[in-house]
Amino acid sequence: MWFRRDLRVDDHPALAAAAARGRMVALWVADPALLHAPHHRAPVRLRFLRACLEALDAELADRGVRLVVRSGDPADVLPAVAREAGADLVVATADVTPYSRRRDDGVRAALGEEEVGFECIGGPWRVAPGDLAGSKGTGYLVYTPFWRAWEQVPVDSRIAPPEVLDGPVLASEGLDMLPAGDAPIAAGPRAARERLEEFIRSGAVDRYGDDRDMVADDGTSHLSADLRMGVLSPAQVGRAIGAGKGLRASRVPFWRQIAWRDFYAHHMARHPEVAGAALKPAYRAMEWDDDPVLLEAWREGRTGFPLCDAGMRQMRATGWMHNRARMVAASVLVKDLLVDWRHGEAEFMRRLVDGDPANNNGGWQWTAGTGTDAAPYFRVFNPVLQAKRFDPTGAYVRRWVPELKDVPDRFIHEPWRMDEATQEEAGCVIGRDYPAPVVEHAIRRDEAIARYKDADARHAAELEAAA
Numbered sequence: 001m002w003f004r005r006d007l008r009v010d011d012h013p014a015l016a017a018a019a020a021r022g023r024m025v026a027l028w029v030a031d032p033a034l035l036h037a038p039h040h041r042a043p044v045r046l047r048f049l050r051a052c053l054e055a056l057d058a059e060l061a062d063r064g065v066r067l068v069v070r071s072g073d074p075a076d077v078l079p080a081v082a083r084e085a086g087a088d089l090v091v092a093t094a095d096v097t098p099y100s101r102r103r104d105d106g107v108r109a110a111l112g113e114e115e116v117g118f119e120c121i122g123g124p125w126r127v128a129p130g131d132l133a134g135s136k137g138t139g140y141l142v143y144t145p146f147w148r149a150w151e152q153v154p155v156d157s158r159i160a161p162p163e164v165l166d167g168p169v170l171a172s173e174g175l176d177m178l179p180a181g182d183a184p185i186a187a188g189p190r191a192a193r194e195r196l197e198e199f200i201r202s203g204a205v206d207r208y209g210d211d212r213d214m215v216a217d218d219g220t221s222h223l224s225a226d227l228r229m230g231v232l233s234p235a236q237v238g239r240a241i242g243a244g245k246g247l248r249a250s251r252v253p254f255w256r257q258i259a260w261r262d263f264y265a266h267h268m269a270r271h272p273e274v275a276g277a278a279l280k281p282a283y284r285a286m287e288w289d290d291d292p293v294l295l296e297a298w299r300e301g302r303t304g305f306p307l308c309d310a311g312m313r314q315m316r317a318t319g320w321m322h323n324r325a326r327m328v329a330a331s332v333l334v335k336d337l338l339v340d341w342r343h344g345e346a347e348f349m350r351r352l353v354d355g356d357p358a359n360n361n362g363g364w365q366w367t368a369g370t371g372t373d374a375a376p377y378f379r380v381f382n383p384v385l386q387a388k389r390f391d392p393t394g395a396y397v398r399r400w401v402p403e404l405k406d407v408p409d410r411f412i413h414e415p416w417r418m419d420e421a422t423q424e425e426a427g428c429v430i431g432r433d434y435p436a437p438v439v440e441h442a443i444r445r446d447e448a449i450a451r452y453k454d455a456d457a458r459h460a461a462e463l464e465a466a467a
């Protein structure tokens with residue numbers, strides 16, 4: 001059993017299949033191609049991963065086997081371990097990223113040469129991409145019809161964890177190739193289940209529809225990193241909230257978010273090219289400024305747009321950012337600073353404990369208007385209006401941008417409007433303690449719209465010329 005993004009023993013179709021065949025080895029491979037890839041060099045996520053692997057090892061040990069860790073190219077490691085173990089089959093959970101599919105093809109071929117089989121069973125999603133093909137068989141590009149089809153698919157029954165596991169004892173390298181230190185949140189299946197149970201027991205799941213956008217209220221589940229590493233399956237989440245026919249109306253908004261996760265995974269499975277380029281061909285040749293000074297100001301939370309800066313600083317400090325702040329920060333980067341969304345996507349991957357290729361890419365392309373957002377490009381977030389709506393008291397901004405903590409409520413989201421005396425009184429002089437906005441929103445908004453329009457026109461002309 002080759003563990004990847006499925007670090008649990010409960011509700012695990014691939015592990016159950018491996019255990020049902022008899023003796024087995026539980027393997028995790030430290031793949032340098034992933035660990036050294038710039039967008040995976042994320043200390044916070046690697047610390048969490050290490051803690052999840054340690055928790056998995058403990059769960060396996062309770063059942064009789066230990067996790068074997070080996071580093072190297074999986075196409076070399078898997079045949080070598082199969083040989084040592086005398087295995088005739090490697091079982092894994094499927095994945096959707098272009099890299100994981102190339103890797104799995106390589107592993108399948110290498111194992112094939114040794115007459116060892118390779119089978120992927122189940123996936124990190126709730127509904128497999130092939131099961132939701134849409135009326136044309138090409139999947140869904142728009143979320144709402146996807147959701148309607150997705151919610152009709154019954155939640156799978158639980159697959160109980162194997163009680164006893166048995167197999168040859170192989171040497172293991174340990175986990176020192178991953179950074180040690182406290183994980184940003186409690187890690188492992190038990191911690192994840194407790195988070196989920198608390199989210200339900202406290203009633204937060206039933207208030208989610210009202211609270212989820214209020215950045216200071218922390219009304220969301222914080223399950224993203226658990227789902228990212230597969231210490232919790234989306235089906236476990238569904239069963240816990242009573243998903244299926246008769247799901248309480250108050251819980252539907254939360255279940256819809258779990259469907260977004262599948263939506264983006266399906267999307268990447270069918271359109272692997274989104275991993276490096278805009279989904280909408282017209283925007284592949286967009287003109288970006290990519291000003292390094294503005295990009296750095298954004299990274300460090302010094303754009304002068306308080307909600308954007310608060311989000312970026314929350315992410316730097318904790319490895320997590322509220323979804324509404326993610327949308328606003330992404331929009332500021334792309335539509336105000338005119339920086340290519342791929343720079344933002346990479347920065348999020350390096351900072352987020354839940355950094356997930358499909359969800360992150362989907363979120364960035366949605367915000368940049370290059371992906372699956374049904375709204376037209378000329379609907380641009382206004383970072384000040386967003387802040388007034390979703391952080392009305394400024395509590396979130398004050399928490400993460402302490403220079404602004406004594407700014408009066410009416411200026412908290414537009415501190416540059418304070419007169420000099422008010423700035424002195426608030427201990428926040430603009431330009432000294434906190435920057436003025438690095439660009440003017442109204443002007444940059446028009447510039448962004450003009451560039452999208454231009455990209456559209458050029459694309460239409462190219463299509464016409466080719467016809």
Ligand SMILES: Cc1cc2nc3c(=O)[nH]c(=O)nc-3n(C[C@H](O)[C@H](O)[C@H](O)COP(=O)(O)OP(=O)(O)OC[C@H]3O[C@@H](n4cnc5c(N)ncnc54)[C@H](O)[C@@H]3O)c2cc1C
Binds near residue numbers: 227228
């Ligand atoms: C620019 C941008 C980048 C993002 N990058 C990531 C990422 O790398 N990894 C990631 O897991 N999410 C990403 N998201 C989606 C979302 O912001 C996070 O999933 C969410 O904030 C995690 O907090 P939570 O677990 O409390 O979410 P909840 O609101 O409690 O939602 C429950 C679960 O549903 C899923 N989910 C919620 N919203 C979305 C969404 N919009 N898209 C896909 N899945 C969703 C997550 O798995 C989440 O844990 C991104 C969103 C944007 C706008």
